[in-house]
Amino acid sequence: MAKTLLEVKDLRTYFYTEQGVVKAVDGVSYDLQEGETLGLVGESGCGKSVSALSIMRLVASPPGKVVGGQAIFDGQDLLALDDDEMRRIRGAKIAMIFQEPMTSLNPVLTIGRQVTEALELHMNMNKSSARERAVELIQLVGIPDAKVRLDTYPHQYSGGMRQRVMIAMALSCNPKLIIADEPTTALDVTIQAQVLEILKKLCVDFNTALIIITHNLGVVARYSDRVNVMYAGKLIEKGTSREIYANPRHPYTLGLLHSVPRLDSPRKEKLDPIEGAPPDLSSLPAGCAFRPRCRYAIERCAQEEPPLRPVGDGHLSACWVAETLGRKT
Numbered sequence: 001m002a003k004t005l006l007e008v009k010d011l012r013t014y015f016y017t018e019q020g021v022v023k024a025v026d027g028v029s030y031d032l033q034e035g036e037t038l039g040l041v042g043e044s045g046c047g048k049s050v051s052a053l054s055i056m057r058l059v060a061s062p063p064g065k066v067v068g069g070q071a072i073f074d075g076q077d078l079l080a081l082d083d084d085e086m087r088r089i090r091g092a093k094i095a096m097i098f099q100e101p102m103t104s105l106n107p108v109l110t111i112g113r114q115v116t117e118a119l120e121l122h123m124n125m126n127k128s129s130a131r132e133r134a135v136e137l138i139q140l141v142g143i144p145d146a147k148v149r150l151d152t153y154p155h156q157y158s159g160g161m162r163q164r165v166m167i168a169m170a171l172s173c174n175p176k177l178i179i180a181d182e183p184t185t186a187l188d189v190t191i192q193a194q195v196l197e198i199l200k201k202l203c204v205d206f207n208t209a210l211i212i213i214t215h216n217l218g219v220v221a222r223y224s225d226r227v228n229v230m231y232a233g234k235l236i237e238k239g240t241s242r243e244i245y246a247n248p249r250h251p252y253t254l255g256l257l258h259s260v261p262r263l264d265s266p267r268k269e270k271l272d273p274i275e276g277a278p279p280d281l282s283s284l285p286a287g288c289a290f291r292p293r294c295r296y297a298i299e300r301c302a303q304e305e306p307p308l309r310p311v312g313d314g315h316l317s318a319c320w321v322a323e324t325l326g327r328k329t
Helices: 048-055 083-089 111-122 127-140 159-171 189-206 217-223 241-246 251-258
Strands: 004-017 020-033 037-041 064-073 094-097 177-181 209-214 226-231 234-240 309-312 315-317
Touching (some): 004 048, 020 064, 020 234, 037 048, 048 064, 094 159, 111 127, 159 177, 177 189, 189 217, 209 217, 217 241, 226 251
Parallel strands (some): 037 209, 037 226
Antiparallel strands (some): 004 020, 004 064, 226 234, 309 315
16 A cells, blocks of 8 residues: 655645735645655646645745645655755655746756756765766656757757756656646647656656646646645545546536537537636635635525535545536536
8 A cells, every 4th residue: 555655734825915815725635645646726826836835845935924734744744844954855855847947947057057956965976976867867858969958058948848857857866756836838739748748657667756736637637646626725626537537526626627628529519618717815705715606506605615525435525515516517
């Protein structure tokens, strides 16, 4: 049986602004097993990236602050460690692939220097050994002429190549966990597939756990073992990928699935988007946050916030009418 690598308990991250307190992450709890791939799905602004940055202790303060919860990684609560201890874990045991590689890579340092830096810092390699390992990593992610490309700069790479460099950097110290935050942003469809296949294969080869943060449900269906659906700073549905796609039990998840074009649908069939916009996280409505956009809302939804509760084997939903929903609805 796989060992639990990461356990997030009641994570809460707030941003204190002039307009009020923005509850970007509000009571998020989940676990991740060794070697498992977990998909974190939701619209922009729902708190996906902030939850990952909170685990990595990279939330900008001020205005952001992790105000509560635990993130127990390999037996240690990351939120209770001092800065020096966290720096030894960040990059070495937990790596993160950020959204936009052009802004994540340093434009004035060569690719080689950016890959070797973590190797020298965390793996205690000398410059020669680090460079040899960097060549191996660059070749591993499918970049040709690795020895030559190490001496080039980020602006000399395409978007897909830069993302491959980010994957190489993430894998450099053989981490136990990689957090990929929108790893295919701004890439065309064919390059997206190549990058994700490389990432998934390497995680399988090295038994590395992976969290994929995305709004692309196709990515989650293909690459994730389990799925967490997030809305308004909270997890509103959790389950295996197969169960979530075959039998969604929250109106928001159902809406996301109906918003995606399907190859088996009639050519002239229109998409069925979710009406409205995500709520203001500084002034959430009473009851269920999704109620103003929900076509299945009942009176109870306006009065009580639904808790995450079991609706199947390993399947949880935060909806009062979860039992009445299904993929064919």
